[in-house]
Amino acid sequence: MELEVRHLRVIAVVAQQGSMPAAAAALGVSAATLGSEVGRIERALGCSLFRTSGDSVSCTAIGERVAARARTVVNEVALLREDVRSHQSGEGPLRISSDSLRYFTSFVSHAYATDMRRPLLPVPPLTGTTTTEAISDGRLDVAVVIALAAARTQERPEVGGRVIVEREPLLVALSATHPLAAQRCVDIRDLAGEDWILPPVEIDPGSEATASVLGALGVTLRSSYGPHDLGPLWPAVVTGRAVSFAVPTAAAPPGGVLRPLCDQPIIARRVLRWRLGSIGEDDVERCVRAAGSAYREQLTHTAQTQGWWPTARSDEKPTLAS
Template sequence: MELEVRHLRVVAVVAQQGSIPAAAATLGVSAATLGSEVGRIERALGCTLFRPSGDGIACTAIGERVVSRARTVLDEVAALREDVRTHRASDAPLRITSDSMRYFTSFVSHAYATDMRRPLMPVPPLAGGTTTEAISDGRVDVAVVIALVADPREERARSMIGERVIVEREPLLVALSASHPLAAQRCVDIRDLAEEDWILPPSEVDPGSEATSTVLARLGVTLRSSYGPHDLGPLWPAVVAGRAVSFAVPTASAPPGGVLRPLCDQPITARRILRWRLGALDDEDVERCVRAAGSAYREQLTHTAQTQGWWPTARSDEKPILAP
């Protein structure tokens, strides 16, 4: 009988478990079948690998040497398989997205311009759930997300995926009808909007999250919504008509009849982060994505925020701070 990798795994598992029944349970075979297999392996090698020891078995002197070599080979085989898996992944299209449709278009455009080494597969912003969850469960490879500062989900995300901050601090704005009584103010106190009907965005910026709820509770504010989570874009008509208000990011663009205003004292801020599933990108592609994400954000600031009415009068702490 020629030794095979599966025989080495048998030897390693038996040595680790210290008994045939326990090793058989681990390998998913009967104790009798495993005992026969161990006998065949010993005959093929021409030596005794295990001896009785108490209620189980232990390695003989030569058995310890065989088990040590077997584990080395098994580790090398595992590394070989990982190399092959990584190589296959490097040939697959890179699935990229963001949690904002307006930003998504610009991010994808700049990603193509960076001459990525892998073909790109743009994935439109996902409806429902969070984009970070889509990265961790394998639906996308890399994305730019807007994440609330101090959100507990941040800690969990760091253990699963890689990340680079694109915007260190992104103050949230409020979207109002131009005819709203507060629209003429330079900034709006969120407490003055406590009785409004809110459109809640279906992204990492979730006004129902623990982080936001804690901030609002300190201010004595509870938001109500008859709209549920929706993108602001399709629901701008409700805002323009004065039926709702919404959070918005600085790169949003208000249509005629709508305005954006900073929140006084900036009670809620976010960060814009590039996140990727560990192993999905190499270091060079990470840097390309970082450049694309930063360029897309600067482009949006120029084309949208800096042409909106709130920008010229906003204080420096009411404007985004980009990562270096």
């Protein structure tokens, strides 16, 4: 017998109720039928899941583990069905996010200002996974992500995409007291000995793309911080303990500076991605407009007020998609 979701539901209910009659009532079957079903499930798994004492039931050690996993699967299936129902009916909220907290706030604000057909449910940037993975597996509906232009990304047939920023040269964040902070642009080879805060995983899964780009320059970066958003780690940069990559819309706090990298060795793109079937074409267009407006707003309020902007060449500045 192959295990099915209904078998996992039986395990979860019996473990929760702790009584065969109570579990049978919850499942809408007789106690005898339930007992036979539990026996078939245990034979299929090759282990005893429950101990019985009269009408009472308790889990064995392996039974507790199986019941916990069964509850997780049953809950996920229920959520999946609810997601499908919501999206088919068009009643569910549109889960919207980005992989940058600063940009997230602006993007959501501009999305609210449009006449989106569905209500919005803002989801702050996720940790422990890439935003694209969250779209692919149904945890998000639409989001703006930053991806290295040189990175080889695996295409996901369930995810759509539109480029918002065609060319976004990465900057370097330094302490204002760093010896290279006074230069107009910084050669990344001169920072090879520094402790680096690397781009978050969505920008660069596993840092492999960055390593490939820098490998062509003969540069290997050392990092005790790993991939991490710059925002909460600015104190490490300001005090000179680390240097970091940064996007042009970042804002340097007092004691920190942003500088273009000479010859722009690392170029990113900002892309709107969505789960196909979860959002209509009209709402995709509204999200595209909101994403572009949010980026232009950030350039005005952050990048164009930073010391690096007035002297930067045109190829060191972002290019928005037309």
